[in-house]
Amino acid sequence: MAVSIFNEVLSKLPQFNPKDFEEIEIGYPNDEFQPEAELFDSGEAIPLPKDDDFDPESQSENEGEMGAAEGGVRAAGIEILAFYKSYRHINSPPFRGKWGIFYVNSGVQHISQMLAIEFPCAQNLREIALNFLWSHEIFHAKFDVGVLGFEGFSKTHLYLPQKFAFRRSKSYQPEEALANASAWKYAKSIDPNKSSSRSAQTIGIPGVLDFFFQFMKNQPGAYARFDENLFDLKSEAAAGIFNSQRSKYARADDLAPWVGLHPSGYCSHSDIPEHLVVGIKYSKLISPARFIPSVKEIRETPKFLSDVPVGHQSFWEKTKSKLIKSSCLPGLDFKYFEPLNVWSAKVNDNFRAHFSPISIPQGIWEAVSYGNHKKMGHG
Numbered sequence: 001m002a003v004s005i006f007n008e009v010l011s012k013l014p015q016f017n018p019k020d021f022e023e024i025e026i027g028y029p030n031d032e033f034q035p036e037a038e039l040f041d042s043g044e045a046i047p048l049p050k051d052d053d054f055d056p057e058s059q060s061e062n063e064g065e066m067g068a069a070e071g072g073v074r075a076a077g078i079e080i081l082a083f084y085k086s087y088r089h090i091n092s093p094p095f096r097g098k099w100g101i102f103y104v105n106s107g108v109q110h111i112s113q114m115l116a117i118e119f120p121c122a123q124n125l126r127e128i129a130l131n132f133l134w135s136h137e138i139f140h141a142k143f144d145v146g147v148l149g150f151e152g153f154s155k156t157h158l159y160l161p162q163k164f165a166f167r168r169s170k171s172y173q174p175e176e177a178l179a180n181a182s183a184w185k186y187a188k189s190i191d192p193n194k195s196s197s198r199s200a201q202t203i204g205i206p207g208v209l210d211f212f213f214q215f216m217k218n219q220p221g222a223y224a225r226f227d228e229n230l231f232d233l234k235s236e237a238a239a240g241i242f243n244s245q246r247s248k249y250a251r252a253d254d255l256a257p258w259v260g261l262h263p264s265g266y267c268s269h270s271d272i273p274e275h276l277v278v279g280i281k282y283s284k285l286i287s288p289a290r291f292i293p294s295v296k297e298i299r300e301t302p303k304f305l306s307d308v309p310v311g312h313q314s315f316w317e318k319t320k321s322k323l324i325k326s327s328c329l330p331g332l333d334f335k336y337f338e339p340l341n342v343w344s345a346k347v348n349d350n351f352r353a354h355f356s357p358i359s360i361p362q363g364i365w366e367a368v369s370y371g372n373h374k375k376m377g378h379g
């Protein structure tokens with residue numbers, strides 16, 4: 001068990017004093033959204049049920065809850081849906097006395113429900129959502145255990161200074177890009193269009209890789225950097241841990257191979273405890289200003305209709321029907337674009353549509369313009 005090496009190494013380290021690291025320089029911006037550690041304290045952590053399909057709470061995610069969950073993911077990344085808590089923090093909130101991987105049940109429901117909308121015939125969606133989240137969170141465990149090895153022989157803290165330095169820039173940690181790269185690898189392994197693996201053949205969903213790719217691209221900071229060169233991301237992370245150099249351009253190539261490397265037998269399902277957090281309602285925890293609003297009806301203005309080029313009618317109809325099914329679908333990238341009231345959705349790789357709300361509570365929108373990314377001001 002991982003606990004034994006945590007106890008062995010941590011007992012040899014001096015007391016960690018954040019005051020020693022207060023002057024630390026960091027070349028990343030602050031997070032736009034900084035959720036409190038206590039965010040999930042209103043929930044209860046129960047053991048993860050053995051049966052992946054078993055949901056102890058009724059599937060109650062209505063549109064408001066879905067818009068809140070998706071708004072949270074886009075502002076703060078995957079950690080809104082599931083998170084890893086190091087054994088080092090076992091006595092700190094949330095869930096004092098417990099450590100490991102925590103899946104927020106309403107977060108698992110959020111992913112499975114979006115998969116159900118995008119892939120109406122697919123099965124095993126809760127299992128896929130849990131495995132996807134595990135693939136992200138287990139990287140954090142590997143990172144933690146890997147660093148522990150170096151702390152053991154250098155007798156100095158490396159993990160806590162890194163976390164302390166990033167306390168206001170959590171979403172910019174290269175560790176998040178690596179964790180999402182691990183989740184991306186899982187998504188690839190269950191897409192029969194991309195992989196001939198056993199799980200692709202048994203529970204796979206054609207096209208699921210594109211779904212998760214967009215889902216992660218819509219996340220903030222380093223979360224969206226998962227498709228960059230893996231060695232460079234590891235080198236950037238290593239520069240922070242080992243050399244206290246924390247910027248997107250910092251490198252420690254010689255130590256890069258060690259990032260996330262852990263002794264075998266320490267980071268499997270049986271080594272890291274898994275919990276399910278029940279009783280969470282995102283709509284109560286996240287500001288309504290961050291919700292992705294629902295779309296029930298779209299009225300096209302004459303200008304909009306004259307903007308849509310010949311041959312684009314079918315792309316637009318498809319986008320429109322998806323928006324009405326759920327404005328949270330990752331491929332739509334539906335978001336507030338600019339003041340005063342301009343919202344934007346992706347039609348395909350080159351084109352976007354812009355909208356203005358007629359009534360946000362009733363989900364009535366006006367489609368106001370249509371064009372390629374550049375014309376629409378998306379660079």
Ligand SMILES: [Zn+2]
Binds near residue numbers: 140179
């Ligand atoms: Zn993460």
